[in-house]
Amino acid sequence: MKTISLFAEIEEDMLKVEQELLKIVQVDNLLLTEASTHLLQAGGKRLRPAFVLLAGRYNNGSLEQLLPLAVALELIHMARLVHDDVIDASLTRRVVPTVKACWGNRVSMHTGDYLFAVALKLVSQYEDPRILRILADVSVKMVEGEVQQIITAFDVEQGLRDYLYRIKRKTALLISTSCGLGAIASGAPPSIVGGLMRYGHYVGMAFQITDDLLDLTSTEAELGKAVGSDLSQGIITLPVIYTLQTEPIGSHLRELIRNIEKEGQGLEEALDLVRQGPGIKKAMALTNRYIDKAKRELNWLPDQSTRDTLINVAEFISYRKF
Amino acid sequence: MKTISLFAEIEEDMLKVEQELLKIVQVDNLLLTEASTHLLQAGGKRLRPAFVLLAGRYNNGSLEQLLPLAVALELIHMARLVHDDVIDASLTRRVVPTVKACWGNRVSMHTGDYLFAVALKLVSQYEDPRILRILADVSVKMVEGEVQQIITAFDVEQGLRDYLYRIKRKTALLISTSCGLGAIASGAPPSIVGGLMRYGHYVGMAFQITDDLLDLTSTEAELGKAVGSDLSQGIITLPVIYTLQTEPIGSHLRELIRNIEKEGQGLEEALDLVRQGPGIKKAMALTNRYIDKAKRELNWLPDQSTRDTLINVAEFISYRKF
Numbered sequence: 001m002k003t004i005s006l007f008a009e010i011e012e013d014m015l016k017v018e019q020e021l022l023k024i025v026q027v028d029n030l031l032l033t034e035a036s037t038h039l040l041q042a043g044g045k046r047l048r049p050a051f052v053l054l055a056g057r058y059n060n061g062s063l064e065q066l067l068p069l070a071v072a073l074e075l076i077h078m079a080r081l082v083h084d085d086v087i088d089a090s091l092t093r094r095v096v097p098t099v100k101a102c103w104g105n106r107v108s109m110h111t112g113d114y115l116f117a118v119a120l121k122l123v124s125q126y127e128d129p130r131i132l133r134i135l136a137d138v139s140v141k142m143v144e145g146e147v148q149q150i151i152t153a154f155d156v157e158q159g160l161r162d163y164l165y166r167i168k169r170k171t172a173l174l175i176s177t178s179c180g181l182g183a184i185a186s187g188a189p190p191s192i193v194g195g196l197m198r199y200g201h202y203v204g205m206a207f208q209i210t211d212d213l214l215d216l217t218s219t220e221a222e223l224g225k226a227v228g229s230d231l232s233q234g235i236i237t238l239p240v241i242y243t244l245q246t247e248p249i250g251s252h253l254r255e256l257i258r259n260i261e262k263e264g265q266g267l268e269e270a271l272d273l274v275r276q277g278p279g280i281k282k283a284m285a286l287t288n289r290y291i292d293k294a295k296r297e298l299n300w301l302p303d304q305s306t307r308d309t310l311i312n313v314a315e316f317i318s319y320r321k322f
Numbered sequence: 323m324k325t326i327s328l329f330a331e332i333e334e335d336m337l338k339v340e341q342e343l344l345k346i347v348q349v350d351n352l353l354l355t356e357a358s359t360h361l362l363q364a365g366g367k368r369l370r371p372a373f374v375l376l377a378g379r380y381n382n383g384s385l386e387q388l389l390p391l392a393v394a395l396e397l398i399h400m401a402r403l404v405h406d407d408v409i410d411a412s413l414t415r416r417v418v419p420t421v422k423a424c425w426g427n428r429v430s431m432h433t434g435d436y437l438f439a440v441a442l443k444l445v446s447q448y449e450d451p452r453i454l455r456i457l458a459d460v461s462v463k464m465v466e467g468e469v470q471q472i473i474t475a476f477d478v479e480q481g482l483r484d485y486l487y488r489i490k491r492k493t494a495l496l497i498s499t500s501c502g503l504g505a506i507a508s509g510a511p512p513s514i515v516g517g518l519m520r521y522g523h524y525v526g527m528a529f530q531i532t533d534d535l536l537d538l539t540s541t542e543a544e545l546g547k548a549v550g551s552d553l554s555q556g557i558i559t560l561p562v563i564y565t566l567q568t569e570p571i572g573s574h575l576r577e578l579i580r581n582i583e584k585e586g587q588g589l590e591e592a593l594d595l596v597r598q599g600p601g602i603k604k605a606m607a608l609t610n611r612y613i614d615k616a617k618r619e620l621n622w623l624p625d626q627s628t629r630d631t632l633i634n635v636a637e638f639i640s641y642r643k644f
Contacts, residue, residue: 029466086431109408117461124454132446139439144351147432
C-alpha cells in the first residue's frame with residue numbers, strides 16, 4: 001500500500017483507521033467479506049480518512065470522535081470505486097465480457113451497496129444532524145457527476161465548465177466533505193468548518209486535474225494501469241479540452257476522437273497530439289491556481305502544526321507521480 | 323397503476339405521496355429524471371408508503387410528519403428494484419446481452435444509487451436518530467439477503483431456514499421498518515412501535531411467500547411477467563423446498579433443477595412437479611400462520627379504524643392475485 005509520509009502527524013491514528021476498515025467488513029456473509037477485503041487490500045491513499053483526522057485536529061477532536069467518520073468516508077469512496085467496476089456498454093461493444101467479468105457486475109454492485117450501508121451505520125452514531133444532511137447531499141451530487149460522465153462521453157464540444165462540473169462531483173466534493181465533517185465532528189465553529197471545506201474543495205479539484213494529467217503523461221509502470229484509459233473510454237479531460245480549443249490541432253483531434261468512438265482506432269495518435277499541444281501546461285497551471293487557493297484558505301485558520309501538514313498535502317498533490 | 327381500495331382511509335394522502343414521488347425525481351440531469359420517472363410510472367403497490375401512513379395514524383401523525391418518510395421508503399424500495407436489473411452472469415451465460423441491455427447496467431446502477439441518496443436527503447430532515455439507525459441497519463441486511471440469493475442459487479440442499487433468512491431480508495424487513503418508522507415519526511410510544519414492527523414483519527413474510535407462490539400458480543397475464551421465473555434463475559422458493567423434502571418426487575426434482583442449471587432445460591417439467599406436490603399447500607399454510615400472527619399483534623394495539631384497515635391488509639395479502 002502506498003503510504004504518504006506527509007501524514008506522519010496522524011500516523012498512529014491512520015493505523016487504527018486501517019484496522020477498523022478491515023474489521024468492519026468481516027461479516028457472516030463470506031462473499032461480501034471477501035469482496036470487501038480484496039478491495040481494501042488493493043490499497044489506496046486513504047486521503048479521505050486523513051483529511052477527516054487532520055481537520056478534526058483544529059478543534060482537538062479525539063480519535064473516538066473522528067474514527068467512525070474517517071472509516072465511513074473511506075467506505076463511501078470505496079463503494080463508488082467498486083460501482084465503477086460495473087461494466088459499461090461502451091466497454092463491451094468491442095470486447096466480449098468474460099463470465100467472470102460479468103458475474104462481477106452483480107457482486108460489484110452489491111458490494112458497493114453494502115459498503116455504503118455500513119458507512120451509514122457508522123454515521124448514524126453521530127447526533128449532529130448536519131452530518132447526514134451533508135453526506136446525503138453529496139451522495140446525490142456524486143451520482144449526478146457519474147451520469148454526466150456517461151452523457152458527455154466522446155462529446156468534443158464540451159468546455160471547461162462541463163469538466164469542472166464533473167470533477168467537482170467526482171472528487172472535490174467528497175474531499176471537501178471529509179474536511180468539513182472532520183471539523184464538525186470535533187465540534188469546531190462554523191468559520192473553521194467553512195474554511196476547511198473550501199480548502200478541501202480546492203485540493204480536490206487540483207487532485208483530480210493531476211489525476212487526469214497523469215493518465216496522459218505517466219507510464220503504465222508508474223500508474224499501475226493503462227495510460228490514456230480516460231480518452232479510450234471517451235472521458236474528455238482538461239488537457240484534451242484545451243487542445244480541442246487550439247487550432248489547427250483541435251480539428252485534427254476532434255476527428256481522431258470521433259474515430260476512437262466509432263472504430264476504436266486512433267487512440268495513440270490522439271494521445272500524442274494532446275501531449276504535444278498546450279493542454280498539459282495549461283492544465284498544470286490551473287492545478288497550481290487551485291493549490292494556491294487551497295493554501296490561502298488556510299491563512300485564515302489558526303496557526304498550528306496541522307496547518308503545515310495541510311499545506312504540505314496541498315503541495316504534494318501537484319507533484320505526485322501516482 | 324394498481325391501487326388497493328383497502329387503503330381508502332389514506333387515499334388522499336397516498337395521492338400526495340404519488341405527487342411527491344414524481345416531483346422529487348425531476349432534476350437537472352435528464353437521464354436520471356427519465357430513468358426514475360420511467361420506474362415510477364411502471365407502477366407498484368406503494369405498500370411501504372401506505373404502511374408508513376397507516377402506522378403513523380396510531381399516534382395521530384400528521385402528513386407533514388410522515389410524507390418525507392413515506393416517499394423515502396418507496397424510493398429505497400425502488401432503488402433495490404432497479405439494482406435488481408443489473409445483469410447477472412447466470413443470465414448472460416446462455417443469452418448474449420444486447421448493447422441496450424448492457425448499457426442499462428450502468429444506468430440501472432446509477433439510478434438506484436441516486437434514488438437511495440435522494441431517500442437519505444428526505445430522511446435527514448428528521449431529528450430522531452433512531453430513524454437513520456434503523457434504516458442503515460436494514461440496508462446492510464437487505465444486501466446480505468441479495469447476496470445470499472446469489473450464493474444459494476440452484477442449491478437443492480437448502481432448507482426452510484435458508485429460505486426464511488432470505489425473504490426476511492428481501493421483503494419483511496423493509497415492510498416492518500415502514501410500520502415502525504411511521505410510528506416513530508409520529509411520536510408513538512415504544513409499545514406501539516414494537517407491535518407495529520412485528521405486525522409488519524409477519525405481513526412481509528406472508529407477502530413474500532405469496533409472491534413466490536404466485537410465480538408458480540399464476541398465469542403470465544395475471545402476473546405481468548413469465549411464470550416460473552424464480553426457478554429458471556435458480557431461486558429456490560418455499561414450495562420447491564417442501565417438494566424437495568418429499569420422496570420420491572424430491573429426488574426427481576433435484577435432478578431436474580440440476581438440469582436447468584447445467585443445460586437450461588427441464589423448467590416446465592420441474593414446475594409441474596412442484597405444482598402437483600405438497601409444496602403449494604404447505605406454503606399456503608405457512609402464509610396463513612404468518613397472517614394470523616400479524617393480526618394477533620394488532621390485538622395489543624389501540625382499537626381504532628386503522629387497526630381494521632391493517633387487519634384487512636393482512637388478509638388481502640394471502641388472497642391477492644398480483
